[in-house]
Amino acid sequence: MRIRIKAKKKMGSFSMALNADISGDRIGIFGNSGSGKSTIVNLISGLLQPDSGEIFLDDKALFSSQQGINLPPEQRRIAIVFQQAMLFPHLSVKSNLLYGYKRCRAEHRHIKPEALIDLLKLKPLLERGVNRLSGGEKQRVALGRAVLANPRLLLMDEPLSALDNTLRFQIIPYLRSVSEEFNIPYLFISHSITEMQLMADQILVINNGEVLEETTPEQLARNRMAHSQNGYLNLLRLADPVDQNGLFSYRWGENLLLLSTGNISGESLFELSSREIILFKKHPEAISARNLLECTVAEMFSSDGRVGVVLSAYGKKLVAEIVRAAADELSITPGSTLFAAIKASSFRKLR
Amino acid sequence: MLLTQEDITAIWLSLQVALTATAISLPFGFAAAWLLVFKTLRGKVILEVLVNLPLTLPPVVIGYFLLLLLGKNGWLGKMLAETGIQLIFTWKAAVIASAVVGFPLLVRSIRLGMESIDRQLIAASRSLGASWYDTLLTIILPLSLRGIVSGSSLMFARSLGEFGATIIVAGNMPGRTQTIPLAIYDYTSSPSSTTMALSLCLVSVVISVAVLLLHEMLDKQLDRSTAS
Incomplete structure (x- = not known):
């Protein structure tokens, strides 16, 4: 049309x-x-x-x-x-x-x-x-x-x-x-x-x-990241979790994600704000967040002073949002290896 | 209760006049309300004033204007006389008088009904393939039905009580143009006929209550049919 x-x-x-x-x-x-x-x-x-x-x-x-x-x-x-x-x-x-x-x-x-x-x-x-x-x-x-x-x-x-x-x-x-x-x-x-x-x-x-x-839509979401109330929203379709000590363990690409919310069976749609992802240059020793993903930086974009870091992990992509100073301090550039920490409660179930 | 043959004729004539006036006015009232609510017209204010004028004018003035218009030498009366139609001092003149006096009440009620229709319902109907007259018949008309019913009841009741304009254009001829209010007026001018006047007053009250009850019933029915 x-x-x-x-x-x-x-x-x-x-x-x-x-x-x-x-x-x-x-x-x-x-x-x-x-x-x-x-x-x-x-x-x-x-x-x-x-x-x-x-x-x-x-x-x-x-x-x-x-x-x-x-x-x-x-x-x-x-x-x-x-x-x-x-x-x-x-x-x-x-x-x-x-x-x-x-x-x-x-x-x-x-x-x-x-x-x-x-x-x-x-x-x-x-x-x-x-x-x-x-x-x-x-x-x-x-x-x-x-x-x-x-x-x-x-x-x-x-x-x-x-x-x-x-x-x-x-x-x-x-x-x-x-x-x-x-x-x-x-x-x-x-x-x-x-x-x-x-x-x-x-x-x-x-x-x-x-x-x-x-x-x-992707470009729009990236452009508006800095001004949106919740930053860039990563949308994840996850299905059929397994119970793991009261948390929902979902398969995500070649890895598992632990979520505090979910549906026992069938596919669910989750939203994860780019601001809920914390990036580490090195593997942190002990951390309360239930998800620690090793990823590479696929690309970076800027949205009004904020930096969007497109992370590639286990065949999937996620966008994390950091301030310019953090990007400089951690020397994050495309191709860098990083660790992304996400709390199990950071995922919001949409459906 | 005492009712003479002439009183019974007056009751039937009143019902006949009120019913005919309401029935004839309905399509015009619907059209006028539709124009006022949905159309952007130049001179809409004039239409508005014209429609509402009978509400503010004394009925006697309306009657007099109608007499001038429909009388033997009137602009319309002359034309009608040439075709052999005489309206003045017949029951038809009473119908016209009632229709003119009650028209604003009818239009106002239908208009209220139409104004409560969400414009997007009309937009939905048009975008689903309905032409404007299809939308008028299948959306606007049924959704204005409560307004139509309430306007018709009001107009019918108002017509039953119409006096001032009727006496001027239709006269007060027992058995021919005398309606209930005119008959009561006749009785009240002779002190010996108080019982007769009261009997007709009672009939008036009964008819009015019946009209209002019927209106309430229909209104409830319509309310139920949209809520189910």
């Missing part, structure tokens, strides 16, 4: 001047609140008309002031998953799910409702009224409803920000698997770097109604 936008829009004191040409099936739009992310959703979906310019989805003009084209939203085949699920309160779950499907032309109906209902585990909810659903269930129904409209593009406008942390990371696999299973490209809007890392391949960074840069 390719999206080309060159559009201007003025709304009161806020003005937007977008200029972007981005390709990919998993595109992220990142920006702080008030940066204009939701305006982009409205412009692409046709809920808002630009003052001038053009918007193309692949080769199809959705809007062109020059050619006098402005497709109404219902003809764009771009479905939205909103921040709040926005389910129709007077309809059952089933009727909500089929709302877009029924309005979709027969030749576009390539997604079978049964298959999607199974994938999203919605079968037990079908006859319920939407007011009797939990937050996570609502968002799953909203996702199903959008997908069943058989859109060419799915716009996800901060679909996780109304959910608590546990639910948020439970919904992400659904978002990804639905898009992959049914081959629907998406635009994922969020102000969370972690969500970007989990959902997007390319990212447009928006600020003050303008595209600041086009980047990757």
